[in-house]
Amino acid sequence: MDCTNGVVPSDEQLVQCQKKAEAFNMAHQISERRSANYKPNIWKYELLQSLRSEYTDEEYNAHMEKQKEEIKMMFVKALDQVAKLELTDKIEKLGLSYLFEEEIKEALDNIVSNSPSVKDDLYATALCFRLLRQHGYSVSQDMFRGFVDEKDEFMKGTHAQFDVKAMIELFDASNLGFEGENILDDANALSSEVITKLSHEVELPLNWRVQWYNVRRQIIALEKEDNTNPILLELAKFNFNMVQAIHQKDLGVTARWWKNLGLAENLKFTRDRVVESYLWAVGVAFEPQFGNFRKWLTKAITFIIVIDDVYDVYGSLEELECFTNAVDRWDPKEVQHLPECMKICYEALYNTTNEVANEIKKEKGWNSVLPHLQKVWADFCKALLVEAKWYHKGYTPSLQEYLDNGWISSSGTVLSLHALLSFTQEVTKEVTDVLENGHDLVYYTSLIIRLCNDLGTSSAELERGDAPSSILCFMREANVPEEIARKHIRSIIRSTWKKINSECVDQKAESLKPFLRYTTNTARVANFIYQNGDGFGVQDRETREQVLAVLIQPLPLKDRS
Structure with a gap:
């Protein structure tokens, strides 16, 4: 860009010329800026600041403590391994595991030390395998050895192939496999095929899902079951709302930080x-x-x-x-x-x-x-x-x-x-x-x-x-x-x-x-x-x-x- 018209400029003119050139270049750059056309934020600041929850009251805390003690007793009363595994699984899916870490660890430690006794039940075996792997226990795919043939392929003629509950559990267990675990690869192929029609269950394996995002759905599903434990259900609801109340308060603070930034x-x-x-x-x-x-x-x-x-x-x-x-x-x-x-x-x-x-x-x-x-x-x-x-x-x-x-x-x-x-x-x-x-x-x-x-x-x-x-x-x-x-x-x-x-x-x-x-x-x-x-x-x-x-x-x- 020439702003001197061919005349030898003074120092002051050179400075002004440089400023004009910089301004021209900046304007040219800005005119060439791209746009991703992102839509404006849909969450209004006023909404985030207005979030208030009643589930912060000490009365709710006291009631939850009483429920927690009753659920701890359930671990004591659950005498067989399957009962302990199912209680642990329900507690985790309801977002309550952080309240019962000691009880869950003790239950799983006992199962490992006494050897899993679920070998003839595909559902129970898959549930046991999944929970142990989820918690970092070193368990082998050989737990499924009784359900495979000499080629390490799941026996297609067994009734378990058509047991939807077992297939869902097998699907989730198989997605905790390591590289080279052929039995689990075959289990994954078989279970995926059997439960394809249950779109939500195969949408993502349990191990790939965000636990807390699924808690609400799990609570609603538990509410519809005929044999639901009312204490467990009520604690799950109280806990969800009280945790949400903490999140709402934190979100309001974070939104204020963002706005001030x-x-x-x-x-x-x-x-x-x-x-x-x-x-x-x-x-x-x-x-x-x-x-x-x-x-x-x-x-x-x-x-x-x-x-x-x-x-x-x-x-x-x-x-x-x-x-x-x-x-x-x-x-x-x-x-x-x-x-x-x-x-x-x-x-x-x-x-x-x-x-x-x-x-x-x-x-x-x-x-x-x-x-x-x-x-x-x-x-x-x-x-x-x-x-x-x-x-x-x-x-x-x-x-x-x-x-x-x-x-x-x-x-x-x-x-x-x-x-x-x-x-x-x-x-x-x-x-x-x-x-x-x-x-x-x-x-x-x-x-x-x-x-x-x-x-x-x-x-x-x-x-x-x-x-x-x-x-x-x-x-x-x-x-x-x-x-x-x-x-x-x-x-x-x-x-x-x-x-x-x-x-x-x-x-x-x-x-x-x-x-x-x-x-x-x-x-x-x-x-x-x-x-x-x-x-x-x-x-x-x-x-x-x-x-x-x-x-x-x-x-x-x-x-x-």
Whole structure:
């Protein structure tokens, strides 16, 4: 741009010319900004602040304590293994397991020490196998040896093939298999075929579902059963409403933080999704005592969404390189020449992360929190920058090249670090090793998040012309249509879950078990969020129904007066 008309300019004219050129370039860049056309947030701030629950009264707490004691006695009265297993299963599905951890552990320990005595009953065997694997006990697929032929295939002529209850349990048990467990692979194929018509049961295996998201449905189903234990049912309802009351209070506080942060107003191109971010955090750890973790994780997720939109939608390549450098150096001075909205985004990330680091340090006694948080944010931005460069070059990587970067751009490393910092009670050698060298489970869960995200969002991204997803990478690499590519991605997800199962059972370090449990939950939430499309981008479908069911609407209770 020449603003001197060919005349040798003075120093002052040079400065003015430079300013005009910068203004012209900025206006030109802004005119070329892309838009994802995300819809405005549907959750009004006033609604979130108005949420009030009566289920915080001491009277309800006292009543629940009485019910808890009665249910503890049920464990004592349940004399045979199947009765103990079914009680444990019901308690877990109703979201009550955190209230009976000692009783459940004692029951399962006794079953293991006395050897399972359910060998002739396929339903009981599958239930026993599933619960033991879920809780990290090392049990073999040989538990099913009595139901297979000499080829390790399930005997097709048995009556069990047509027992729907047994088939559902076998289906869920088979999805806790490891790589190379052929008996469980055959069990999965058989049970899937038999119960295909029961669409909800085969929609996702139990091990892939978010426990708390399903509690309401389980309570409603239990209410319809003829032989329902009224004490267990009432406790489940009270517990759901009291936990929801805690979540509502936390959500109101989080919404105020988000509003005061001002990112939604200053970054109009991004998704305003604080409610969905909190829903994700609840799915990872719903238990009442983990309020600080949910707060920290929600803040992280909101920034993941915003920063992802900065890289995918808004920033030029030069701006994104500058932003990445600023996060890597953790230096606010590095963003001085960026557009105002990107400055605001960086400063909010910088300040919030520093605050979270200080809060974790204060609560947990960790000496060095910030460097670890800074590193995962820098790695996340670097991975997004790689994808931005692919987009600007029109480059489609191979599937493996894409996944080598994509597991980090999934944000799984950010989420898992928050879980490690929040749920580790002491800094053991094993914990230090995870901080310094990572953990295979982080890779596997991050891969699940990445692939589930791609399955849910790739169609909309293809329409917008975004950077390639795993589906497009495989379509071009293997020269196959989209549906074949999707089938291949789903097969990777299934094999990755087998590796997750193995990691959770093989872990011997007690200090890491909470980290493994809640990190695995991030993969389960991803399964839900992206199961029927983009649950973050599109709010008014399954995600909205889950928000209403889990966070807004209490369960109706009978009048106790």
